[in-house]
Amino acid sequence: MSDRSWAEPYKIKMVEPLRMTSRAEREQAIAEAGYNTFLLKSEDVYIDLLTDSGTNAMSDRQWAGMMLGDEAYAGSRNFYHLEQVCREYYGFKHVVPTHQGRGAEHMLSQLCINPGDSVPGNMYFTTTKLHQELAGGRFVDVIIDEAHDPDSEYPFKGNVDPNKLRALIAEVGAERVAYLSLETNVNMAGGQPCSLANIREVCTLCHEHGIKVFLDATRAIENAWFIKQREAEYGDRSVADILREMCSHADGATISAKKDGLVNIGGLLLLNEDELAERARNMVVVYEGLHTYGGLAGRDMEAMAIGITESAQDDHIRARVGQVEYLAERLLAADIPIVRPTGGHGVFINAAKFLPHIPREQFPAQALTAALYVDSGVRAMERGAVSSGRDIETGENVYPSLELIRLTIPRRVYTQAHMDVTAESIIALHENREQIVGLRFTYEPEQLRFFQARFEPAEGTRIFRAKAKQAAGV
Ligand code: PLI
Numbered sequence: 298m299s300d301r302s303w304a305e306p307y308k309i310k311m312v313e314p315l316r317m318t319s320r321a322e323r324e325q326a327i328a329e330a331g332y333n334t335f336l337l338k339s340e341d342v343y344i345d346l347l348t349d350s351g352t353n354a355m356s357d358r359q360w361a362g363m364m365l366g367d368e369a370y371a372g373s374r375n376f377y378h379l380e381q382v383c384r385e386y387y388g389f390k391h392v393v394p395t396h397q398g399r400g401a402e403h404m405l406s407q408l409c410i411n412p413g414d415s416v417p418g419n420m421y422f423t424t425t426k427l428h429q430e431l432a433g434g435r436f437v438d439v440i441i442d443e444a445h446d447p448d449s450e451y452p453f454k455g456n457v458d459p460n461k462l463r464a465l466i467a468e469v470g471a472e473r474v475a476y477l478s479l480e481t482n483v484n485m486a487g488g489q490p491c492s493l494a495n496i497r498e499v500c501t502l503c504h505e506h507g508i509k510v511f512l513d514a515t516r517a518i519e520n521a522w523f524i525k526q527r528e529a530e531y532g533d534r535s536v537a538d539i540l541r542e543m544c545s546h547a548d549g550a551t552i553s554a555k556k557d558g559l560v561n562i563g564g565l566l567l568l569n570e571d572e573l574a575e576r577a578r579n580m581v582v583v584y585e586g587l588h589t590y591g592g593l594a595g596r597d598m599e600a601m602a603i604g605i606t607e608s609a610q611d612d613h614i615r616a617r618v619g620q621v622e623y624l625a626e627r628l629l630a631a632d633i634p635i636v637r638p639t640g641g642h643g644v645f646i647n648a649a650k651f652l653p654h655i656p657r658e659q660f661p662a663q664a665l666t667a668a669l670y671v672d673s674g675v676r677a678m679e680r681g682a683v684s685s686g687r688d689i690e691t692g693e694n695v696y697p698s699l700e701l702i703r704l705t706i707p708r709r710v711y712t713q714a715h716m717d718v719t720a721e722s723i724i725a726l727h728e729n730r731e732q733i734v735g736l737r738f739t740y741e742p743e744q745l746r747f748f749q750a751r752f753e754p755a756e757g758t759r760i761f762r763a764k765a766k767q768a769a770g771v
Contacts, residue, residue: 303619306612307709310357316340323671324759331751332667332736332760334676343674344715345707349642351397351555351562352707356607359559359600366596375598376589382602386537386609387514387552388544389567391574395585396592398515398553399424401566404580405511405551406432408573410475417465418478419457420444420485423684423745425478425513425551430689434475437465444486445698447636447647452527454489454638455482455520457499471506479547482516482523485680487701488621488640490523493531493543500546514550514567517543518557519641522614537609549573556642559604559708563597608708617641621706623713627720633727636701643705646723648681652730657682658694659735659755662702665726667752667760668733669702673722678703684747732762 318326318341330336334347345352367373380392395401402425410416412433418425419440426436439461443451457479466474477499483489500510521539524531531539544550548570554563566581568574578588585592593601607613618641625639634650648662655661662681669675681700688695704719726733736752754760 362599394591395564401551414475480513481520487636649700
Protein backbone atom coordinates (compact mmCIF):
# COMPACT_ATOMS: atom_id res chain seq x y z
CA MET A 298 0.00 0.00 0.00
CA SER A 299 1.22 3.50 -0.81
CA ASP A 300 1.69 5.86 2.14
CA ARG A 301 0.61 8.84 -0.01
CA SER A 302 -2.72 10.52 0.85
CA TRP A 303 -5.70 9.84 -1.31
CA ALA A 304 -8.80 12.00 -1.71
CA GLU A 305 -12.35 11.74 -2.92
CA PRO A 306 -12.97 10.83 -6.60
CA TYR A 307 -15.15 13.92 -7.14
CA LYS A 308 -15.12 17.69 -6.69
CA ILE A 309 -17.79 19.95 -5.22
CA LYS A 310 -20.08 21.77 -7.67
CA MET A 311 -22.80 23.10 -5.35
CA VAL A 312 -22.87 23.92 -1.64
CA GLU A 313 -25.62 24.16 0.97
CA PRO A 314 -24.90 26.89 3.54
CA LEU A 315 -25.24 25.87 7.20
CA ARG A 316 -26.54 28.02 10.05
CA MET A 317 -24.06 28.46 12.88
CA THR A 318 -25.59 28.49 16.37
CA SER A 319 -24.38 29.53 19.82
CA ARG A 320 -24.06 27.14 22.75
CA ALA A 321 -26.98 28.89 24.50
CA GLU A 322 -29.18 28.37 21.42
CA ARG A 323 -28.23 24.70 21.31
CA GLU A 324 -28.97 24.22 25.03
CA GLN A 325 -32.44 25.60 24.44
CA ALA A 326 -32.96 23.56 21.25
CA ILE A 327 -32.05 20.23 22.88
CA ALA A 328 -34.27 20.94 25.90
CA GLU A 329 -37.17 21.75 23.55
CA ALA A 330 -36.43 18.50 21.69
CA GLY A 331 -36.77 16.50 24.91
CA TYR A 332 -33.06 15.57 24.74
CA ASN A 333 -33.79 13.45 21.68
CA THR A 334 -31.68 14.33 18.63
CA PHE A 335 -34.44 12.95 16.36
CA LEU A 336 -36.64 15.83 17.52
CA LEU A 337 -34.16 18.62 16.71
CA LYS A 338 -34.89 20.85 13.74
CA SER A 339 -32.26 20.21 11.10
CA GLU A 340 -31.63 23.96 10.70
CA ASP A 341 -30.37 23.94 14.31
CA VAL A 342 -27.76 21.29 13.44
CA TYR A 343 -24.26 22.08 12.16
CA ILE A 344 -22.81 18.66 11.23
CA ASP A 345 -25.57 16.10 10.85
CA LEU A 346 -24.30 12.61 11.63
CA LEU A 347 -27.70 11.30 12.71
CA THR A 348 -27.83 8.88 9.83
CA ASP A 349 -26.42 7.97 6.44
CA SER A 350 -29.98 7.20 5.33
CA GLY A 351 -31.33 9.42 2.57
CA THR A 352 -28.75 12.08 3.43
CA ASN A 353 -26.35 11.37 0.56
CA ALA A 354 -25.25 13.95 -2.01
CA MET A 355 -26.29 13.01 -5.52
CA SER A 356 -23.94 13.40 -8.48
CA ASP A 357 -24.45 15.67 -11.48
CA ARG A 358 -25.34 12.52 -13.44
CA GLN A 359 -28.05 11.61 -10.95
CA TRP A 360 -29.49 15.13 -11.06
CA ALA A 361 -29.42 15.00 -14.86
CA GLY A 362 -31.19 11.63 -14.62
CA MET A 363 -33.93 13.26 -12.52
CA MET A 364 -34.78 15.38 -15.57
CA LEU A 365 -35.33 12.20 -17.54
CA GLY A 366 -38.10 11.06 -15.19
CA ASP A 367 -40.88 9.33 -17.12
CA GLU A 368 -43.84 10.02 -14.84
CA ALA A 369 -46.19 7.57 -16.51
CA TYR A 370 -48.44 5.72 -14.07
CA ALA A 371 -47.54 2.39 -15.64
CA GLY A 372 -44.42 1.05 -17.34
CA SER A 373 -42.13 4.05 -16.76
CA ARG A 374 -38.89 3.73 -18.71
CA ASN A 375 -36.99 4.53 -15.48
CA PHE A 376 -38.36 1.34 -13.91
CA TYR A 377 -36.90 -0.74 -16.73
CA HIS A 378 -33.54 1.01 -16.32
CA LEU A 379 -33.63 0.33 -12.57
CA GLU A 380 -34.60 -3.29 -13.19
CA GLN A 381 -31.68 -3.76 -15.57
CA VAL A 382 -29.19 -2.16 -13.10
CA CYS A 383 -30.46 -4.28 -10.18
CA ARG A 384 -30.16 -7.47 -12.22
CA GLU A 385 -26.66 -6.49 -13.29
CA TYR A 386 -25.31 -5.54 -9.83
CA TYR A 387 -27.34 -7.71 -7.42
CA GLY A 388 -28.16 -10.55 -9.84
CA PHE A 389 -31.72 -11.32 -8.64
CA LYS A 390 -34.36 -12.00 -11.29
CA HIS A 391 -37.34 -9.98 -10.02
CA VAL A 392 -37.24 -6.31 -9.01
CA VAL A 393 -40.08 -4.75 -7.00
CA PRO A 394 -39.53 -1.08 -6.10
CA THR A 395 -40.80 0.26 -2.76
CA HIS A 396 -40.93 3.73 -1.22
CA GLN A 397 -38.06 2.83 1.14
CA GLY A 398 -36.49 -0.18 2.86
CA ARG A 399 -39.24 -0.81 5.41
CA GLY A 400 -41.82 -1.10 2.61
CA ALA A 401 -39.86 -4.08 1.29
CA GLU A 402 -39.44 -5.48 4.83
CA HIS A 403 -43.17 -5.23 5.41
CA MET A 404 -43.98 -7.19 2.27
CA LEU A 405 -41.33 -9.87 2.76
CA SER A 406 -42.44 -10.41 6.38
CA GLN A 407 -46.13 -10.66 5.45
CA LEU A 408 -45.39 -13.01 2.55
CA CYS A 409 -42.99 -15.41 4.25
CA ILE A 410 -43.74 -15.48 8.01
CA ASN A 411 -46.53 -17.55 9.57
CA PRO A 412 -47.62 -16.67 13.14
CA GLY A 413 -45.36 -18.48 15.60
CA ASP A 414 -42.45 -18.88 13.15
CA SER A 415 -38.92 -18.12 14.25
CA VAL A 416 -36.90 -15.68 12.17
CA PRO A 417 -33.16 -16.02 12.81
CA GLY A 418 -31.04 -12.99 12.01
CA ASN A 419 -27.53 -11.64 12.57
CA MET A 420 -28.47 -9.01 15.19
CA TYR A 421 -31.71 -7.12 14.93
CA PHE A 422 -32.41 -3.97 12.99
CA THR A 423 -35.26 -1.90 14.44
CA THR A 424 -37.67 -1.79 11.49
CA THR A 425 -36.77 -5.28 10.24
CA LYS A 426 -37.49 -6.90 13.60
CA LEU A 427 -40.70 -4.93 14.09
CA HIS A 428 -42.10 -6.06 10.73
CA GLN A 429 -41.15 -9.66 11.53
CA GLU A 430 -42.96 -9.38 14.86
CA LEU A 431 -46.02 -7.68 13.31
CA ALA A 432 -46.27 -10.69 10.96
CA GLY A 433 -46.34 -12.98 14.01
CA GLY A 434 -42.67 -14.01 13.91
CA ARG A 435 -40.19 -14.33 16.74
CA PHE A 436 -36.77 -12.83 16.04
CA VAL A 437 -33.83 -15.01 17.16
CA ASP A 438 -30.35 -13.51 17.20
CA VAL A 439 -27.80 -15.92 15.66
CA ILE A 440 -24.88 -13.52 15.22
CA ILE A 441 -21.45 -14.62 16.47
CA ASP A 442 -20.60 -13.69 20.07
CA GLU A 443 -17.78 -11.36 18.97
CA ALA A 444 -20.42 -8.96 17.56
CA HIS A 445 -21.56 -8.17 21.09
CA ASP A 446 -18.04 -7.28 22.22
CA PRO A 447 -17.17 -3.72 21.16
CA ASP A 448 -13.46 -4.35 21.75
CA SER A 449 -13.13 -7.55 19.70
CA GLU A 450 -10.98 -6.98 16.60
CA TYR A 451 -12.53 -9.92 14.75
CA PRO A 452 -12.66 -8.82 11.08
CA PHE A 453 -16.13 -10.23 10.28
CA LYS A 454 -18.27 -9.43 13.32
CA GLY A 455 -21.41 -9.57 11.15
CA ASN A 456 -21.08 -13.34 10.65
CA VAL A 457 -23.83 -15.77 11.57
CA ASP A 458 -22.84 -18.47 14.05
CA PRO A 459 -23.73 -21.70 12.20
CA ASN A 460 -24.00 -23.55 15.54
CA LYS A 461 -26.63 -21.12 16.86
CA LEU A 462 -28.53 -21.58 13.58
CA ARG A 463 -28.28 -25.39 13.80
CA ALA A 464 -29.47 -25.29 17.43
CA LEU A 465 -32.53 -23.23 16.46
CA ILE A 466 -33.41 -25.59 13.60
CA ALA A 467 -33.07 -28.56 15.98
CA GLU A 468 -35.22 -26.81 18.60
CA VAL A 469 -38.18 -25.63 16.49
CA GLY A 470 -37.86 -27.73 13.32
CA ALA A 471 -36.92 -26.38 9.88
CA GLU A 472 -40.58 -25.91 8.89
CA ARG A 473 -41.05 -23.35 11.72
CA VAL A 474 -38.07 -21.26 10.59
CA ALA A 475 -39.53 -18.64 8.24
CA TYR A 476 -36.18 -17.75 6.63
CA LEU A 477 -32.73 -16.56 7.60
CA SER A 478 -32.64 -12.76 7.68
CA LEU A 479 -29.01 -12.08 6.78
CA GLU A 480 -27.95 -8.45 7.10
CA THR A 481 -24.83 -7.32 5.29
CA ASN A 482 -22.57 -4.84 7.09
CA VAL A 483 -24.57 -5.20 10.28
CA ASN A 484 -25.77 -1.76 11.32
CA MET A 485 -26.44 -2.29 15.04
CA ALA A 486 -23.13 -4.13 15.52
CA GLY A 487 -21.29 -1.05 14.27
CA GLY A 488 -21.37 -1.49 10.49
CA GLN A 489 -19.60 -4.86 10.71
CA PRO A 490 -19.34 -7.12 7.65
CA CYS A 491 -20.01 -10.79 6.97
CA SER A 492 -17.35 -12.82 5.14
CA LEU A 493 -18.16 -14.51 1.88
CA ALA A 494 -17.10 -17.81 3.42
CA ASN A 495 -19.75 -17.32 6.12
CA ILE A 496 -22.46 -16.22 3.67
CA ARG A 497 -21.72 -19.33 1.56
CA GLU A 498 -21.69 -21.65 4.58
CA VAL A 499 -24.92 -20.46 6.21
CA CYS A 500 -26.81 -20.25 2.91
CA THR A 501 -25.81 -23.86 2.18
CA LEU A 502 -26.85 -24.91 5.68
CA CYS A 503 -30.25 -23.25 5.28
CA HIS A 504 -30.86 -24.64 1.82
CA GLU A 505 -30.01 -28.17 3.02
CA HIS A 506 -32.95 -27.75 5.42
CA GLY A 507 -35.24 -26.15 2.83
CA ILE A 508 -34.96 -22.73 4.53
CA LYS A 509 -34.70 -19.63 2.34
CA VAL A 510 -32.20 -16.83 2.93
CA PHE A 511 -33.06 -13.19 2.36
CA LEU A 512 -30.32 -10.60 2.57
CA ASP A 513 -30.77 -7.16 3.98
CA ALA A 514 -28.50 -5.79 1.25
CA THR A 515 -28.92 -2.17 2.36
CA ARG A 516 -25.15 -1.77 2.86
CA ALA A 517 -23.99 -4.81 0.86
CA ILE A 518 -21.63 -2.68 -1.24
CA GLU A 519 -19.80 -1.51 1.89
CA ASN A 520 -19.70 -5.15 3.01
CA ALA A 521 -18.20 -6.13 -0.35
CA TRP A 522 -15.41 -3.56 0.17
CA PHE A 523 -14.48 -5.17 3.51
CA ILE A 524 -14.45 -8.62 1.89
CA LYS A 525 -12.02 -7.25 -0.68
CA GLN A 526 -9.82 -5.82 2.09
CA ARG A 527 -9.96 -8.68 4.58
CA GLU A 528 -10.73 -11.98 2.85
CA ALA A 529 -7.51 -13.11 1.15
CA GLU A 530 -8.94 -14.74 -1.98
CA TYR A 531 -11.01 -11.65 -2.89
CA GLY A 532 -8.25 -9.00 -2.79
CA ASP A 533 -7.98 -8.82 -6.60
CA ARG A 534 -11.70 -8.92 -7.34
CA SER A 535 -13.78 -5.78 -7.97
CA VAL A 536 -16.41 -4.71 -5.44
CA ALA A 537 -19.09 -5.19 -8.12
CA ASP A 538 -17.91 -8.76 -8.67
CA ILE A 539 -17.91 -9.55 -4.94
CA LEU A 540 -21.38 -8.04 -4.55
CA ARG A 541 -22.76 -10.33 -7.24
CA GLU A 542 -21.17 -13.36 -5.60
CA MET A 543 -22.61 -12.42 -2.17
CA CYS A 544 -26.10 -12.20 -3.65
CA SER A 545 -25.72 -15.38 -5.72
CA HIS A 546 -26.02 -17.49 -2.55
CA ALA A 547 -29.31 -15.96 -1.36
CA ASP A 548 -32.94 -16.22 -2.48
CA GLY A 549 -33.64 -12.53 -2.46
CA ALA A 550 -33.01 -9.24 -0.69
CA THR A 551 -34.61 -6.21 0.84
CA ILE A 552 -32.77 -2.95 0.28
CA SER A 553 -33.08 0.58 1.56
CA ALA A 554 -31.57 2.46 -1.39
CA LYS A 555 -31.19 5.50 0.87
CA LYS A 556 -27.79 4.16 1.97
CA ASP A 557 -25.47 2.41 -0.54
CA GLY A 558 -27.83 3.48 -3.34
CA LEU A 559 -26.83 7.16 -3.05
CA VAL A 560 -30.37 8.51 -3.18
CA ASN A 561 -32.63 10.41 -0.81
CA ILE A 562 -35.59 8.03 -1.08
CA GLY A 563 -36.27 4.53 -2.40
CA GLY A 564 -36.24 0.83 -1.60
CA LEU A 565 -36.23 -2.54 -3.31
CA LEU A 566 -37.49 -6.07 -2.87
CA LEU A 567 -35.40 -8.39 -5.04
CA LEU A 568 -36.42 -12.02 -5.52
CA ASN A 569 -35.52 -15.07 -7.58
CA GLU A 570 -38.57 -17.27 -7.20
CA ASP A 571 -41.31 -16.55 -9.79
CA GLU A 572 -44.31 -17.41 -7.62
CA LEU A 573 -43.13 -15.40 -4.61
CA ALA A 574 -42.35 -12.44 -6.87
CA GLU A 575 -45.85 -12.60 -8.34
CA ARG A 576 -47.32 -12.49 -4.82
CA ALA A 577 -45.04 -9.54 -4.01
CA ARG A 578 -46.19 -7.67 -7.11
CA ASN A 579 -49.80 -8.30 -6.08
CA MET A 580 -49.05 -6.95 -2.64
CA VAL A 581 -47.06 -3.88 -3.68
CA VAL A 582 -50.11 -2.47 -5.49
CA VAL A 583 -52.01 -2.54 -2.17
CA TYR A 584 -49.41 -0.86 0.02
CA GLU A 585 -46.98 1.10 -2.17
CA GLY A 586 -48.17 1.68 -5.74
CA LEU A 587 -48.11 -0.10 -9.08
CA HIS A 588 -45.37 -2.74 -9.42
CA THR A 589 -43.48 -0.53 -11.87
CA TYR A 590 -43.14 2.39 -9.44
CA GLY A 591 -43.73 1.10 -5.89
CA GLY A 592 -44.41 4.52 -4.35
CA LEU A 593 -41.61 6.28 -6.20
CA ALA A 594 -41.61 8.92 -8.92
CA GLY A 595 -39.97 7.94 -12.21
CA ARG A 596 -37.20 10.45 -11.49
CA ASP A 597 -36.48 8.76 -8.14
CA MET A 598 -36.05 5.41 -9.87
CA GLU A 599 -33.68 6.96 -12.42
CA ALA A 600 -31.57 8.53 -9.65
CA MET A 601 -31.49 5.16 -7.91
CA ALA A 602 -30.38 3.29 -11.04
CA ILE A 603 -27.50 5.72 -11.57
CA GLY A 604 -26.69 5.80 -7.82
CA ILE A 605 -26.31 2.01 -7.58
CA THR A 606 -23.98 2.07 -10.58
CA GLU A 607 -21.82 4.80 -9.02
CA SER A 608 -21.82 3.19 -5.59
CA ALA A 609 -20.44 -0.14 -6.80
CA GLN A 610 -17.23 1.46 -8.14
CA ASP A 611 -14.09 0.65 -6.14
CA ASP A 612 -12.88 4.28 -6.12
CA HIS A 613 -16.15 5.51 -4.64
CA ILE A 614 -16.30 2.97 -1.87
CA ARG A 615 -12.61 3.37 -0.98
CA ALA A 616 -13.21 7.08 -0.34
CA ARG A 617 -16.51 6.49 1.46
CA VAL A 618 -15.12 3.99 3.95
CA GLY A 619 -11.81 5.90 4.05
CA GLN A 620 -13.53 8.98 5.44
CA VAL A 621 -15.14 6.92 8.19
CA GLU A 622 -11.74 5.43 9.01
CA TYR A 623 -10.16 8.90 9.17
CA LEU A 624 -12.57 9.99 11.89
CA ALA A 625 -12.06 6.71 13.76
CA GLU A 626 -8.27 7.10 13.68
CA ARG A 627 -8.51 10.60 15.18
CA LEU A 628 -10.67 9.31 18.02
CA LEU A 629 -8.50 6.25 18.64
CA ALA A 630 -5.41 8.46 18.86
CA ALA A 631 -7.13 10.22 21.81
CA ASP A 632 -8.14 6.92 23.48
CA ILE A 633 -11.85 7.39 22.87
CA PRO A 634 -13.59 4.01 23.33
CA ILE A 635 -15.00 3.18 19.89
CA VAL A 636 -16.26 -0.08 18.45
CA ARG A 637 -13.47 -1.95 16.71
CA PRO A 638 -12.81 -2.60 13.87
CA THR A 639 -14.17 0.59 12.33
CA GLY A 640 -17.42 -0.03 10.48
CA GLY A 641 -18.50 0.98 7.01
CA HIS A 642 -21.05 3.72 7.57
CA GLY A 643 -20.03 5.34 10.81
CA VAL A 644 -17.99 5.43 13.96
CA PHE A 645 -19.72 3.97 17.00
CA ILE A 646 -18.68 5.21 20.45
CA ASN A 647 -19.03 2.89 23.42
CA ALA A 648 -21.10 5.23 25.59
CA ALA A 649 -21.20 2.85 28.56
CA LYS A 650 -17.39 3.06 28.72
CA PHE A 651 -17.25 6.78 27.85
CA LEU A 652 -19.69 7.66 30.69
CA PRO A 653 -19.18 4.92 33.31
CA HIS A 654 -20.71 7.13 36.03
CA ILE A 655 -24.15 7.07 34.30
CA PRO A 656 -26.12 3.87 35.07
CA ARG A 657 -27.72 2.02 32.13
CA GLU A 658 -31.19 2.95 33.47
CA GLN A 659 -30.27 6.60 32.78
CA PHE A 660 -29.34 5.90 29.15
CA PRO A 661 -25.69 7.00 28.82
CA ALA A 662 -25.78 6.86 25.01
CA GLN A 663 -28.84 9.12 24.82
CA ALA A 664 -27.13 11.53 27.23
CA LEU A 665 -23.94 11.56 25.16
CA THR A 666 -25.82 12.47 21.97
CA ALA A 667 -27.41 15.42 23.79
CA ALA A 668 -24.08 16.59 25.24
CA LEU A 669 -22.33 16.34 21.87
CA TYR A 670 -25.02 18.45 20.25
CA VAL A 671 -24.74 21.15 22.92
CA ASP A 672 -20.94 21.20 22.69
CA SER A 673 -20.59 21.57 18.91
CA GLY A 674 -23.90 21.26 17.02
CA VAL A 675 -22.95 17.74 15.86
CA ARG A 676 -25.98 15.46 15.75
CA ALA A 677 -25.45 11.76 16.47
CA MET A 678 -27.86 8.87 17.12
CA GLU A 679 -28.38 6.69 20.19
CA ARG A 680 -27.97 2.97 19.47
CA GLY A 681 -28.40 1.33 22.84
CA ALA A 682 -31.16 0.64 25.36
CA VAL A 683 -33.53 3.33 24.06
CA SER A 684 -33.35 1.85 20.53
CA SER A 685 -33.76 -1.69 21.88
CA GLY A 686 -37.15 -0.92 23.43
CA ARG A 687 -38.93 -3.27 25.80
CA ASP A 688 -39.22 -7.04 25.86
CA ILE A 689 -42.52 -7.95 24.11
CA GLU A 690 -43.31 -10.54 26.77
CA THR A 691 -42.16 -8.95 30.06
CA GLY A 692 -42.48 -5.27 29.15
CA GLU A 693 -39.11 -4.62 30.78
CA ASN A 694 -36.42 -2.41 29.24
CA VAL A 695 -33.97 -4.47 27.17
CA TYR A 696 -30.35 -3.54 27.92
CA PRO A 697 -28.28 -4.78 24.95
CA SER A 698 -24.58 -5.48 25.46
CA LEU A 699 -23.85 -2.55 23.14
CA GLU A 700 -24.71 0.91 24.50
CA LEU A 701 -23.47 3.04 21.61
CA ILE A 702 -23.76 6.37 19.90
CA ARG A 703 -23.42 6.36 16.16
CA LEU A 704 -21.61 9.06 14.22
CA THR A 705 -23.01 8.17 10.83
CA ILE A 706 -21.31 9.71 7.83
CA PRO A 707 -23.55 10.69 4.91
CA ARG A 708 -21.95 9.81 1.57
CA ARG A 709 -20.16 12.59 -0.37
CA VAL A 710 -21.48 15.33 1.98
CA TYR A 711 -18.87 16.42 4.55
CA THR A 712 -15.20 17.32 4.32
CA GLN A 713 -12.17 16.23 6.31
CA ALA A 714 -12.42 19.51 8.26
CA HIS A 715 -15.93 18.55 9.37
CA MET A 716 -14.50 15.27 10.63
CA ASP A 717 -11.82 17.22 12.55
CA VAL A 718 -14.40 19.48 14.22
CA THR A 719 -16.38 16.39 15.23
CA ALA A 720 -13.34 14.62 16.66
CA GLU A 721 -12.25 17.72 18.62
CA SER A 722 -15.69 18.04 20.21
CA ILE A 723 -15.77 14.40 21.28
CA ILE A 724 -12.26 14.59 22.70
CA ALA A 725 -13.19 17.72 24.70
CA LEU A 726 -16.32 16.00 26.04
CA HIS A 727 -14.26 12.99 27.06
CA GLU A 728 -11.90 15.19 29.02
CA ASN A 729 -14.87 16.62 30.96
CA ARG A 730 -17.07 13.52 30.91
CA GLU A 731 -18.00 13.56 34.63
CA GLN A 732 -20.03 16.71 33.99
CA ILE A 733 -22.51 14.92 31.71
CA VAL A 734 -25.66 13.74 33.51
CA GLY A 735 -28.05 10.87 32.74
CA LEU A 736 -31.63 11.11 31.42
CA ARG A 737 -35.07 9.74 32.27
CA PHE A 738 -38.19 9.37 30.11
CA THR A 739 -40.94 11.97 30.21
CA TYR A 740 -42.74 10.37 27.23
CA GLU A 741 -42.28 6.90 25.79
CA PRO A 742 -44.04 5.78 22.58
CA GLU A 743 -45.05 2.13 22.31
CA GLN A 744 -43.22 1.24 19.09
CA LEU A 745 -39.83 2.34 17.77
CA ARG A 746 -39.68 4.57 20.83
CA PHE A 747 -36.31 6.10 20.02
CA PHE A 748 -37.80 8.22 17.22
CA GLN A 749 -40.20 10.27 19.34
CA ALA A 750 -39.35 9.65 23.00
CA ARG A 751 -38.76 12.66 25.26
CA PHE A 752 -36.45 12.90 28.24
CA GLU A 753 -35.32 15.22 31.01
CA PRO A 754 -32.02 15.33 32.92
CA ALA A 755 -32.04 12.81 35.79
CA GLU A 756 -30.56 15.55 38.02
CA GLY A 757 -30.75 19.33 37.69
CA THR A 758 -32.13 20.98 34.57
CA ARG A 759 -29.29 20.63 32.06
CA ILE A 760 -27.29 17.91 30.34
CA PHE A 761 -24.10 19.30 31.92
CA ARG A 762 -23.69 19.80 35.66
CA ALA A 763 -23.73 23.46 36.73
CA LYS A 764 -20.66 25.58 36.03
CA ALA A 765 -20.03 26.28 39.74
CA LYS A 766 -19.57 22.55 40.31
CA GLN A 767 -17.25 22.34 37.29
CA ALA A 768 -15.02 25.04 38.78
CA ALA A 769 -14.96 23.18 42.06
CA GLY A 770 -13.82 20.11 40.15
CA VAL A 771 -16.87 18.06 41.10
O1 PLI B 1 -35.20 3.60 6.47
P1 PLI B 1 -35.67 2.61 5.48
O2 PLI B 1 -37.08 2.23 5.63
O3 PLI B 1 -35.34 3.00 4.06
O4 PLI B 1 -34.78 1.27 5.70
C1 PLI B 1 -34.87 0.52 6.85
C2 PLI B 1 -33.56 -0.17 7.12
C3 PLI B 1 -33.43 -1.50 6.87
N1 PLI B 1 -32.26 -2.15 7.11
C4 PLI B 1 -31.18 -1.53 7.62
C5 PLI B 1 -29.94 -2.30 7.86
C6 PLI B 1 -31.24 -0.18 7.88
O5 PLI B 1 -30.15 0.42 8.36
C7 PLI B 1 -32.46 0.54 7.65
C8 PLI B 1 -32.60 1.90 7.99
N2 PLI B 1 -31.66 2.52 8.65
C9 PLI B 1 -31.66 3.74 9.13
C10 PLI B 1 -32.79 4.68 8.97
C11 PLI B 1 -30.47 4.18 9.82
O6 PLI B 1 -30.41 5.35 10.24
O7 PLI B 1 -29.54 3.38 9.95
